[in-house]
Amino acid sequence: MAIIILGLVVVVAAIVAAAVAALRQGLPRTGDLPARARNAARTVASWRLAGVIVGVVAGVLSLLAGSLGRGVMLAAPLFALCVLAGVVVGELLVAPPEGPVREAGLKVRRWRDYLPPRLASVVAGSAALLGVILVATTLAGSTDDMGRAGRQLVRRCSAVMTQGHGPWPGSFYSLPLAVVVGGGLLLAGVAVVRIARRPSQAEDPALEDALRRRSAAAVTAAAGLLVAVPLFGVSGIAGVGLLGISCRPALWTVLGWALVAVLPFALGLAARCLVVLLVPAVAAQGRNPASVGR
Numbered sequence: 001m002a003i004i005i006l007g008l009v010v011v012v013a014a015i016v017a018a019a020v021a022a023l024r025q026g027l028p029r030t031g032d033l034p035a036r037a038r039n040a041a042r043t044v045a046s047w048r049l050a051g052v053i054v055g056v057v058a059g060v061l062s063l064l065a066g067s068l069g070r071g072v073m074l075a076a077p078l079f080a081l082c083v084l085a086g087v088v089v090g091e092l093l094v095a096p097p098e099g100p101v102r103e104a105g106l107k108v109r110r111w112r113d114y115l116p117p118r119l120a121s122v123v124a125g126s127a128a129l130l131g132v133i134l135v136a137t138t139l140a141g142s143t144d145d146m147g148r149a150g151r152q153l154v155r156r157c158s159a160v161m162t163q164g165h166g167p168w169p170g171s172f173y174s175l176p177l178a179v180v181v182g183g184g185l186l187l188a189g190v191a192v193v194r195i196a197r198r199p200s201q202a203e204d205p206a207l208e209d210a211l212r213r214r215s216a217a218a219v220t221a222a223a224g225l226l227v228a229v230p231l232f233g234v235s236g237i238a239g240v241g242l243l244g245i246s247c248r249p250a251l252w253t254v255l256g257w258a259l260v261a262v263l264p265f266a267l268g269l270a271a272r273c274l275v276v277l278l279v280p281a282v283a284a285q286g287r288n289p290a291s292v293g294r
Helices: 001-027 035-067 070-092 117-140 170-195 204-244 250-280
Strands: 153-157 163-166
Touching: 035 070, 070 117, 070 170, 070 204, 117 204, 117 250, 170 204, 204 250
Parallel strands: none
Antiparallel strands: 153 163
């Protein structure tokens, strides 16, 4: 258990360090963009930066709150949730272009066209996996010796012996986590739709698409971070809990080691999302080589 908690602390510390680096870097240079596109890019970047600042504060407060490990588990999701909120506000504040009436070609923009395809697929699959694990651990959880629901895994070994292991990611942890992650994913969906539908800020279609892809990459990365850290924590704690029951059935052994195998994947996803979140052009360039606001 100590290894899992240490891993969570390391991940959260890496997030805070990366966020501080983003704050020191400040806003991206946008001098090579047209005026309207430059203003839009700076508006979105400014609010994303504000989300990072608020997210760092929320994450630190969550860490300090403790609450039997709930604070550690919620710190990174709260950070990602604040970043997503900043992106949504920035996109909503992008104003339609002003000036004389212009003619433009008709183009249908679909939100999925702007997502980084590989990262988006991995994040969606990871979110589904996290949901399945949370449902399973919630159903399997039992009340601990202090009456807190879902903090213990109990196995009846025989008619006269029962064995328990805790903490367990049951309802005590899973319910608040599901609220934060679910709310964040919903916010991410709103952000991506808004990115696709916002007013155009550049006459060059390639540049306009590059700006939208950069914003969509930041949203996808924040959503991935929102999912990856809880996936690491829940999988590790649940895997240790299953393997900690000496009279466990064979299926528990298989499930326990399968959950442990999720840990390096979750760490890799979190690291990738941090890179894309701080430098969204990394993902945007995967489909469009244009560099926006370097």
